[in-house]
Amino acid sequence: MPNIQAIPTLPKERIHSLDVLRGFALLGILLINIQLFGLPNASFSNPSVMGELSASDYFSYYFVNVFGELKFMTIFSILFGAGIVLFINRLNERGLDGFKFQVRRMIFLLIFGMLHAYLIWFGDILVAYAVVGLIAVLLRKMPKNHKIILCVVLYLIPMAFFYLVGGLFESMPAEMAKEAMADFNPAPNAVAGEIDLYQTGTWFDIFVKRAQLNMNYQLGSFFMLSLWRTTGVMLLGMVLLNNGVLAAKKTKYFYFWMAVLGIGMGTFFAHEGFQHIVASKWEMIYFFKYGYQFNYFGSLFTALGYIGLILLIYQMKILRFFTKALEAVGRMAFTNYLCQSIICSIIFYSYGFGMFARYSRAELLIWVLIIWTFQLISSSIWLKYYKMGPFEWLWRYLTYKEKPQLSLNVKYQ
Incomplete structure (x- = not known):
């Protein structure tokens, strides 16, 4: 019998609804990330830097902003919090020190995240998840009840930061404010330089730019946004797991109303915020003080609504081929997340095909569909022969210091 420390989660122990949700969230995250891979960084918040939007690009930007931005990341954070509890409890039940293994697990996740952030893509989430995972x-x-209260408090803190940053820009002299907001409203030559870098620059040139962006994301954005929001949402995930919500143990009526109210409320806030930002012509002081607040606040409701919708579909046993494929993607979420970055790097960066800024926003959504299809099919095929994805295997090997069995041909007694 293999050492108990190296045994992966057995099929009978898996909560399949969590894998389905994880797959759904992982695929949805690509809607956001591909915009940052394929277009200048500033255009994510201020699309006007790329010129006037066509009708199809306007719709694409609206769709991603209202239905995607922050929503899928929130679901992923909820599931990560639930996963912490499951991981520790299962090891404790086997007579092991779950806390010790969780700390080691997060340390290796941090290493993976740093490698991913600096060698592949600046938009990495693994570093933040590793650090916040140690806090959670x-x-x-x-x-x-304390978790819920703390979740609400932590979730609202970034809203205060956004308002304060907007107020700080507003109080600056005009020239100083223009310089401070250059990252959000860059000059045309700066945008052209970024495009040229990713289309024709060397890997080292892009690495230097990536390192600069990482300093901003891993310090500024982390302490302004990710630390508070992600910690709070992970705590919510623990509550939802313990209440049976994420395990699909509630009634269909419960998930129906969770979907209707969550998506309805969240979409209302995100739509209102989008309309106000457009009316302000993407003016950055307004964006920080008011405009972004709508989407930020509403994203939690939408995320909960999406969870309700997916679990209702799962409970009703409809679209089984789709939920099975989502489950496969979710079981290989770590591998699929890294593969999304590798695929997008190859498509958009100079050391691949160099297609950065060559596709419209609408065309980027076509690439999303292609990558989704590939990952849904490839994950399902892989799991017919193997117990887990290759990066899941490596992470588990490093965590337990023993090689888990990968092939499905080897069964545990």
């Missing part, structure tokens, strides 16, 4: 694990034993 310390809070896992809090009473449910």
Whole structure:
């Protein structure tokens, strides 16, 4: 019998609804990330830097902003928090020190994240998840009500930061404010330089730019946004797991109304915010103080609504081919996340095909559909022969210091 420390989660132990949700969230994240891979960085918040939007690009930007931005990341954070509890509890039940293994697991996730961030893509989420995961694990034993209160408080903190940043820009002299906001409203020559870098620059040139962006994301954005929001949402995930929501143990009626109210409320806020931002012509002071706040606040409702919708579909046992494929993607979420970055690097960067800024926003959505199709099919095929994805295997090997069995031909007694 293999050492108990190296045994992966057995099929009978898996909560299949979590894998389905994880696959759904992982695919949805690509809607956001591909915009950052394929277009200048500033255009994510201020599309006007690329010139006037066509009708199809306007619709694409609206769709991604209202239905995608922050929503799928929120679901992923909820599931990550739930996963912390499951991981520790399962090891504790086997007589092992779950906390110790979780700390080691997060340390290796941090290493993976740093490699991903600096060698592949600046938009990495693994570093933030590793750091926040170490914080959330310390809070896992809090009473449910305390978790919910802390979640609300932590979730609202970034809204105050956004308002303060907008106020700071507003109080600056005009020239100083223009310089401070250059990353959000760059000059045409700066945009052209970024396009040229990713289309024709060397890997080292792009690495230097990536390192500069990482300093901003891993320091500024982390302490302004990710630390608070992600910690709070992970705590919510622990509550939703313990209440049986994520395990699809509630009634169909419950998930129906969770979907209707969540998506309805969240979409209302995101739509209102989008309309106000467009009316302000993507003016950055307004964006920080008011415009972005709508989408930020509403994204939690939408994420919960999406969870309700997917779990309702799962409970009703409809679209089984689709939920099975989502489950396969979710079981290989770590591998698929890294593969999305590798695929997009090859498509858009100079050391691949160099197609950066050559596709419209609408055309980027076609690439999303192509990558989704590939990952849904390839994940399903891989799991017919192997127990887990290759990066899941490596992460588990490093965590337990023993090689888990990968092939499905080897069964545990």
